[in-house]
Amino acid sequence: MDWLDRVARLRRWTNNGVRAPHKPLLLLYALGSHQQDADGELRYSAVEEELKRLLAEYGPSHPTTPAYPFHHLVSDGVWEVRTDQGAGSPGSGVGILRSSGATGRLAPALRVALAQEPALLGRMARVLLDAHFPTSLHADLCEAVGLDLEQAEAGTVRGAEAAARRQRNRRMRELILTAYEFQCAFCGYDGALGASAVGLEAAHVRWWSHDGPDEADNGLCLCSLHHKLFDKGVLGLGEGHRILVSERFVGRSEASRRQVLALSGRPVIGPQPGRPPVADRHREWHARQVFHGAPRQPAEGLVGAG
Numbered sequence: 392m393d394w395l396d397r398v399a400r401l402r403r404w405t406n407n408g409v410r411a412p413h414k415p416l417l418l419l420y421a422l423g424s425h426q427q428d429a430d431g432e433l434r435y436s437a438v439e440e441e442l443k444r445l446l447a448e449y450g451p452s453h454p455t456t457p458a459y460p461f462h463h464l465v466s467d468g469v470w471e472v473r474t475d476q477g478a479g480s481p482g483s484g485v486g487i488l489r490s491s492g493a494t495g496r497l498a499p500a501l502r503v504a505l506a507q508e509p510a511l512l513g514r515m516a517r518v519l520l521d522a523h524f525p526t527s528l529h530a531d532l533c534e535a536v537g538l539d540l541e542q543a544e545a546g547t548v549r550g551a552e553a554a555a556r557r558q559r560n561r562r563m564r565e566l567i568l569t570a571y572e573f574q575c576a577f578c579g580y581d582g583a584l585g586a587s588a589v590g591l592e593a594a595h596v597r598w599w600s601h602d603g604p605d606e607a608d609n610g611l612c613l614c615s616l617h618h619k620l621f622d623k624g625v626l627g628l629g630e631g632h633r634i635l636v637s638e639r640f641v642g643r644s645e646a647s648r649r650q651v652l653a654l655s656g657r658p659v660i661g662p663q664p665g666r667p668p669v670a671d672r673h674r675e676w677h678a679r680q681v682f683h684g685a686p687r688q689p690a691e692g693l694v695g696a697g
Contacts, residue, residue, distance in 0.1 A: 394469070394504055398515050399522060401467050413460040415523040416445050416536075418469060422516050423538035425497055425505065432473075432494040435461055439489075445535060448587045449528065458485045461495055471498050510546025517544065531592065534564060560605035567593035570666035571612030576659045577626065577634055578650065580614040594618045596628070596673040601680070608670040612661070616650065625651065627682035628674045632659045635678075635686035656689030 401414045420442065424433055435458070442457030462483035464470040472480035474491035481491045497505070505512050516538060520529045533540045537560075560566075573588050574581035582590050594613045597603030613621060620626045627635035636655040642648065662668060 423536035513544030567610035
């Protein structure tokens with residue numbers, strides 16, 4: 392069976408170009424869950440709120456419910472639903488999915504195919520991402536569904552190795568953004584679209600790929616621009632949690648001065664009381680392994696500027 396073709400041909404409601412990413416989002420979520428626990432099931436009542444957040448952030452603006460794809464994805468042959476009474480979906484109603492104990496998981500034949508060819512998971516995820524979402528959202532989406540796309544595409548995790556592999560914390564983004572009160576710790580940007588933060592990301596100080604944990608003291612809430620500059624080593628964290636700007640950075644425009652150079656020496660904004668700041672061990676790792684060169688001296692009058 393050509394699973395990639397089946398995924399590419401998911402039946403979706405269409406009307407004059409209106410987006411309907413409900414099924415692709417649920418399937419991405421299911422692939423992320425399968426990567427972490429191939430034998431696990433997703434109980435609707437337990438994942439409903441997470442799926443609602445995914446639809447609110449990555450779906451169209453009109454109201455929707457995760458009950459729709461949870462039921463209808465079965466018809467595409469990649470998903471199965473069971474209830475307390477046995478196999479089969481009870482319907483697309485929120486109440487019946489909750490009360491019947493409905494659980495979903497990838498279809499049995501697909502689970503067998505993934506066990507035989509682990510890299511298939513990554514290729515399926517890539518088809519869904521490319522077909523339904525812009526490239527700029529791929530990394531955020533993978534993080535939101537707990538999917539390690541690089542690992543999935545390599546297809547190297549099997550057996551005991553899979554059991555020993557660290558699992559991503561899907562709630563990392565929510566944890567960090569809440570700790571920093573939904574504003575960039577470097578510039579204070581706090582944009583939102585409706586109820587969803589936009590342009591704000593949970594940045595790992597010590598990278599996940601280099602043993603950085605999904606924990607509050609290893610994260611910063613950063614806007615997209617400052618996250619990129621932080622990961623490129625243009626920006627860093629110094630003692631006293633003040634922002635460092637690399638002396639190697641060159642920017643002559645007013646935008647570069649205001650958005651980058653003027654940050655030198657400023658204190659980080661947040662976290663809120665009761666939440667841990669970035670741990671020194673993570674800050675020092677970033678300074679050694681990521682930050683480029685020596686830090687600039689703050690321009691006169693800019694230290695501590697808001």
